[in-house]
Amino acid sequence: MTEPLIQLSGVTKAFAGVRALVDGALDLYGGEVTALIGENGAGKSTLVKVLTGIHAPDTGSILIAGKPVSVTSAADAERLGITAIHQEAVVFDDLSIAENIFVSNRPRGRFGTVDWAKMRSEARRLLHELEADLDPDLPLKSLSIAQKHLVQIARALSHDARLVIMDEPTAALSHREAEDLFRIVERLKGEGRAILFISHKFEEVMRIADRYAVFRDGAAVGAGRIADTNTEELIRLMVGRSVDQIFPKIEVTPGAEALRVEGFSHPTEFDDVSFSVRRGEILGVYGLVGAGRSEVMKAVFGITKPSAGRLVVEGQPVRIERPADAIAAGIVYVPEDRQHQGAVLKQSILDNISLPSLDRFSVAGFFNRTRERAVADALAKRLQVRMSGLDQLVENLSGGNQQKVVIAKWLATEPRILILDEPTKGIDVGSKAAVHRFMAELVAQGLAVIMVSSELPEVLGMADRVLVMARGRVRRTFTRAEATPEAVVRAATDA
Ligand SMILES: Nc1ncnc2c1ncn2[C@@H]1O[C@H](COP(=O)(O)OP(=O)(O)OP(=O)(O)O)[C@@H](O)[C@H]1O
Ligand SMILES: [Mg+2]
Known part of the structure; x- marks a missing residue:
């Protein structure tokens, strides 16, 4: 020994x-x-x-x-x-x-x-x-x-x-x-x-x-x-128990088109990207790191500006110049780098979650604290945030729990189109299943979800359609039935 x-x-x-x-x-x-x-x-x-x-x-x-x-x-x-x-x-x-x-x-x-x-x-x-x-x-x-x-x-x-x-x-x-x-x-x-x-x-x-x-x-x-x-x-x-690692896919009949991106281009990051997502649908966006997936999503959310292209939300062309415009159009983007772009570390969990939704908690000029707490509490429970209470500072949470707070914060805005970038990065297996279940329920309620992920099982398990990007361009879109691991990986790596 x-x-x-x-x-x-x-x-x-x-x-x-x-x-x-x-x-x-x-x-x-x-x-x-x-x-x-x-x-x-x-x-x-x-x-x-x-x-x-x-x-x-x-x-x-x-x-x-x-x-x-x-x-x-x-x-x-x-x-x-x-x-x-x-x-x-x-x-x-x-x-x-x-x-x-x-x-x-x-x-x-x-x-x-x-x-x-x-x-x-x-x-x-x-x-x-x-x-x-x-x-x-x-x-x-x-x-x-x-x-x-x-x-x-x-x-x-x-x-x-x-x-x-x-x-x-x-x-x-x-x-x-x-x-x-x-x-x-x-x-x-x-x-x-x-x-x-x-x-x-x-x-x-x-x-x-x-x-x-x-x-x-x-x-x-x-x-x-x-x-x-x-x-x-x-x-x-x-x-402390066994965890179902099977993806909780709920069959939903997709509704009307929620978002359409047409001919999005950028001088260095992506070129002529077009796709759409319907209500009740999860569009998986797969690709290798550096394929341009996050950059496209940041442009949809108004963080960066595309050099060409247009956006149609629920049938109406919209102009998005900054994130506030996207939020007003019902679109939110949960970034991958949640530690730096997502959370205010020196503030409480409650303040972080309610920050982008403050309007929602005000009625006729009065701020409804009870409602604010109730919404934040429900989301934190759903996502299994491990905390001493909603007033705990985010910087004192573990890494994975900080990630969950950022997801909760954007869900609190009740978006109609939700873009999640690597939603389960840094999240443990048990909580991962909770995040997936939650996602499945949101689309069943009519949300449109775009999920950028580098984890093949997550993409194949959760998505209704899979869009594959490589080197800034859309390579292929697969239906759920067509999306075999081999075909998807080949599309992502083909020169
Ligand atoms: N400085 C701190 N003040 C208060 N609580 C803290 C502090 N640092 C950590 N904690 C708490 O200690 C517990 C353990 O946290 P830790 O960061 O060690 O978890 P972890 O196992 O690394 O999790 P993860 O997989 O999410 O990274 C958590 O409940 C966290 O909120
Ligand atoms: Mg840790």
Whole structure:
């Protein structure tokens, strides 16, 4: 039996009124990938923050190679060889790549001054090892999310980290970028480092992890070898019951056309895009990351301006110059990047949900607080937001629960046309089923839904028709019957 490199036990952590960890325990082994799984709000990111010195635990112990250590600051963690790619990127956008890699351990010359030349050449060498030949002088903000991950991994290597933690690293990556990341994970593992990998995607977990650890309600509820388990068992441990992963498609006879997009073009992002969606219909929009799907939807919602094309809503041509025009026409867009574009972190859940619907809660100049609360409460329950109450600040919610609040906020406006961009990204399996069920009921009530998704099972399971985009153009539209996995993927990848 190999000994664990790092052992956490009896870790507890409470935030004003919220018990985030009640019995955190975890064993991590050198040269192995351990997947940490659990529902939104189960305490995964909190455990990561305890391991990296961001949060001090209330109780509990951490042993490294059998010896107790205390991690009371980020500097402690780095000194002990623990580094993380956090769920919310902790990077410095205005600093250069090299400065980000050596943020806390800048190489110094003889007189204690920063040795910039050495810092650059070391940065270049570390990035080259990761097959990322980026110019170390570039500001971080010019990079893609995948490249930012690489910079953080380079930072880990610069500390010769023993433990590399990745908190939902693939949530915002394309398929190819995720594959590149997995190769790096294999490599870090081969070098004997321990990897802690957090993900809501079971295919990934089954594929790259050697071990699993499951958290439920802040407590470790199971751990073992991946080879000895299967997805169903992991889900049961996570949720405490079995979850129907079948998509709750309700057959609806589509009604009149709700939205038609004609000849939408943009100088760089998309070209001559046309499609329509009817009431009672879910139009799935599939494509690889970068195919132009979100850009088209942002143009429909008035965030960006198309250079050509027109929009017809319920038979009437409409001009949409800004999001307010779209909302007035009954269209809402729930963005993919909900953390940055979607939520006001410093405000309460209630204020976030009701923000775009304030008019709806006012009658004859009087604001109806009771109604505001009732609507927000009903939506939060439907979407299974795990919170201490509607007055909790959004920044204190777990990542997946922040995502749900943004969906709730746009649903509260009672749109007639709902555009959802990657609706279940970062959302756990149990809540995912709730989101899908909710979506099915909304279309049964006559809503038209456009669902942009990179998850093939979600698209094939939920959509009535599937529109496939590649390189800014519509490649094909499939009926539900025609949409086989092979045909849809082929349309998305054909050169
Ligand atoms: N700073 C904070 N103040 C108050 N509560 C917090 C704070 N940070 C986390 N929490 C609460 O602790 C619980 C665990 O959150 P955590 O972020 O660890 O969940 P998670 O397992 O990472 O979920 P997800 O899959 O959604 O990312 C949640 O109920 C969350 O609201
Ligand atoms: Mg988290």
